[in-house]
Amino acid sequence: MLADELIAVHEDALTVPPFTSRHPGLTDKAGYAAARALHHHRLSRGWKPVGRKIGFTNRTLWQRYGVHEPMWGTVYDRTLIQAEKQRAAVPLEGLVQPRIEPEIAFKLKSVPKSADPKELLGCIEWMAHAVEIVQCHHPDWKVTIADCTTDNGLHGRLVVGPSVPVAKVRGLAEKLPLVEARLYKGDKLVDKGVGANVLGSPLLSLAFLVELLKRQPEAPALAAGEIISTGVLTDAHPVAAGDEWHTEISGLPLAGLKISFK
Helix, strand or coil: CHHHHHHHHHHCCCCCCCHHHHCCCCCHHHHHHHHHHHHHHHHHCCCCEEEEEEECCEHHHHHHHCCCCCEEEEEECCCEEECECCEEEECCCCCCCCEEEEEEEEEECCCCCCCCHHHHHHHEEEEEEEEEEECCCCHHHCCCHHHHHHCHHHEEEEEEEEEEEHHHCCCHHHHHHHCEEEEEECCEEEEEEEHHHECCCHHHHHHHHHHHHHCCCCCCCCCCCCEEECCCCCCCEECCCCCEEEEEEECCCCCCCEEEEC
16 A cells, blocks of 8 residues: 555655556545555554644746645644754754755644635734755656655655744734745755745745635644744755754845754
């Protein structure tokens, strides 16, 4: 069964041919079902869900990766890392082909009833700069949307930086599309991107998730307290143990992060 294979792939950090190449007709919906089996397996072993990651919200990457719509995965207490003094050491053990992604994250204080941006802002407690480490269990990152939904949205780790209450930021809805992230490896600028890359705004990425989950009654509903990472502002770049990366953020009162990999 696909669900059994998926559990083994994660527990043993395996690289395997794409799920879609060995399960003809696999759909994104069937992929989510397999991911739920992985989810329940993890819950049975004490993992606790703490939020969601939204992936492939950056439309500038769709053509290159061959995935033309967003998807989501679950973030767990064992994959979440809270940065201390804007620094984090990220273990890569157990991850396959890890890549780094600078993002904007929100923490929900209440459950959104609709995808209206004004209502969404009222449901957010704080925002933070985050760095997700994504992974891919298929060679050369060759995937389809069904492979991604199966593989828990390609989630590996999520580093969350210092938070800022959204109520303290005037004009946040207008500022989010303009926020810029710059990604450095050592002292070298590797990439930069803006909030508008993410479905027009990180807030609109959250809106997409709200609408998508309405069409997935079998999925866990959003809950107050969840951390939602809204998607990469740049591209995703390979990382390895021993690397030192850092980010800079402008356009919002958010701190950059320094990430070391081990």
